[in-house]
Amino acid sequence: MKAMKEKVQEVLNKVRPFLQRDGGDVELVDVDASGLVKVRLKGACGG
Structure with a gap:
């Protein structure tokens, strides 16, 4: 079974390809034990 972070x-x-098409990107920061997912939006998506 895959870990939640891998999923x-x-x-x-x-x-990601859709975000990159618009000059942005997304980075996975963390997935905690309760399932809370934290991401960082980059580039054009960052604002």
Whole structure:
């Protein structure tokens, strides 16, 4: 069974090309034990 962090990363990898097309990106910062996901938006998405 995959860890939650790996599952989230897989989903982010699917949406990443759409963000990059608009000059942005997303970075997985953390997934805590309760399932809270923290990401960092970069580039055009950062504002």
